[in-house]
Amino acid sequence: MSQTIEEKNKELVLKAFDILFNKRDYTAAERYWSPSYIQHSAHIEPGREGLFNLIRSIPATLKYEPGTIVAEGDFVIVHGRFSDFGLPVNWIAADIVRVKDGLLVEHWDVIEDEATQEQSKSGQPMFGDRFAT
Numbered sequence: 723m724s725q726t727i728e729e730k731n732k733e734l735v736l737k738a739f740d741i742l743f744n745k746r747d748y749t750a751a752e753r754y755w756s757p758s759y760i761q762h763s764a765h766i767e768p769g770r771e772g773l774f775n776l777i778r779s780i781p782a783t784l785k786y787e788p789g790t791i792v793a794e795g796d797f798v799i800v801h802g803r804f805s806d807f808g809l810p811v812n813w814i815a816a817d818i819v820r821v822k823d824g825l826l827v828e829h830w831d832v833i834e835d836e837a838t839q840e841q842s843k844s845g846q847p848m849f850g851d852r853f854a855t
Contacts, residue, residue, distance in 0.1 A: 728793035731821045735798045736788055738826055739817075743786035743804070748774055756825040763831045773829075780807045789849055796821050803836065803849045812836040814848045 725733075738754035741747050751774065759770040766772050777784070783806040790801040798819045805812040814836050820828035839845075839853045847853045 727795065728798075731796065731798050732791050732793045734821060734824065735800060735819050735826065736791065739786055739788065739800065739802070742774070742777060743784060746777065746782065748778075754826055756822070756827045759826065760828040762829060765831075765833070783807070787849075801849070803854070805854065812849075812854055 734754065738751065741754065742751040752770070755770040755773065757770060759773070761768050761772055766776050785805045785807075787803045787805070788800050789803070792799050798821060800815075800817045800819075802815055802817065803812055804815060807813075812835070813833050815834075816832045818830040819826050834848075836848050836854060839847075842848070842853075
């Protein structure tokens with residue numbers, strides 16, 4: 723049974739994120755990010771090299787955990803957690819990626835600090851089913 727384009731794109735984005743953020747294999751990551759990658763994030767310098775250089779500058783303890791992932795056509799949105807990267811709080815991010823011809827070609831994000839249980843007015847965690855420890 724063949725995969726839909728959305729299933730293929732979700733698989734591609736999850737693999738690319740793991741290779742770059744968790745494994746830090748920049749050579750392999752080049753196979754996933756377009757050389758003409760367009761970066762819309764206010765936190766990251768332009769292009770693929772801007773992203774790679776940011777990750778190089780972050781402590782090797784960085785961990786990325788994907789959560790909910792949705793796709794429609796060429797767009798994939800991943801709700802995830804970035805932790806252990808040198809700041810006092812984790813980041814919860816919704817990363818929006820456009821995929822074309824099997825490459826990540828464009829990116830937007832929405833990022834916020836992860837609230838503790840004491841800070842959460844809803845009493846619900848921002849990521850997953852329990853608060854980070």
